[in-house]
Amino acid sequence: MFHEGALIAFTLLSQLIAGSLFVYAMIYFFQRNAVSRISSGFRWRTPELLLLAGLLLAMFVSFFHLGQFQRATYALNNLKDSWISREILSLALFSLSLFFLLLGRRYLQVKQGILSTLFLFSLLSAVALMFVMIKLYMIPAVVTWDTWYTPLSFTLTSLILGIGAVLVYRMTFQRQVRQSQPFLAILTLLLLLEALISGLNQYRLSQLSMIHYNPVVLGNMHGNLTLVRISLILAALVLLVLFQRRIKVLADRSASSLLPGLALLLILIEQVLGRGLFFASYIKLGI
Secondary structure (H helix, E strand, O other), rough: OOOHHHHHHHHHHHHHHHHHHHHHHHHHOOOHHHHHHOOOOOOOOOHHHHHHHHHHHHHHHHHOOOOOOHHHHOOOOOOOHHHHHHHHHHHHHHHHHHHHHHHHHHHOOOOOOHHHHHHHHHHHHHHHHHHHHHHHOOOOEEOOOOOOHHHHHHHHHHHHHHHHHHHHHHHHHHOOOOHHHHHHHHHHHHHHHHHHHHHHHHHHHHOOOOOOHHHHOOOOHHHHHHHHHHHHHHHHHHHHHHHHHHHHOOOHHHHHHHHHHHHHHHHHHHHHHHHHHHHOOOOOEOO
16 A cells, blocks of 8 residues: 555656646746746755756655665666666656756856757656656556556646646745636646546446456446545636636735635645546456
8 A cells, every 4th residue: 555655646746747847848938038037046946946856756755666675776677678667767867857957047047049958858858758657557458547548647637737836836936826817727627628537437447348356446436436536626626717707806815825725735635536546447457
């Protein structure tokens, strides 16, 4: 159970960092002046430093999933055939790209060409990490994972958590609540899609015709918990919609942050539940 918890924490935290970098890079490429005003260098408010620290924490947590720390030394032994080895390499490259971006924003602010290249390198590294993580779980013998649901759910998780992290940063450090309306609108649409695919995936699981021995799926615990998850998503959606309707008249930052703060907490809970349900749906055919 501890190893499963470490795996859930590792995948969610890695996808949160990848999604946050994706959103951050989009802000840079489309609103460069906004990024130039953000803290840079080795300061605790610097986005690159926060992202790098989060990714290093995810890598540390991943060691617990291996069961023994000494097994980590074998993680890169089979890059040719193992998606796990490729995942470790992708994590290392992504970490390196964030470190270079941290140095670039600190010392190369005026050299926009180099800085743009560093942002692009980090963006491609984040996309590569997500691709490898998706391929790692699309195992042909695991019929519940080798479907459309795995890439779509992993991508949605990354984007939802990434946008959520950017919103938290803006509301905490930049006091930009009203300026975050586009992010809130996109987050609302993504949550609607996530609720839809969660329901469709549960229907797919309920229609499995092969003989299997997964008690979570057979006993409909997966279905009941999926309903709980969808309820959490809908509750978060209600809070976000209420906030977007009131955002023009809210003046106090602490009061105006309450609704999105509660919504983001519900989103975090449903994401943890969703990843737990994903791993609990494991059904393998053959030997």
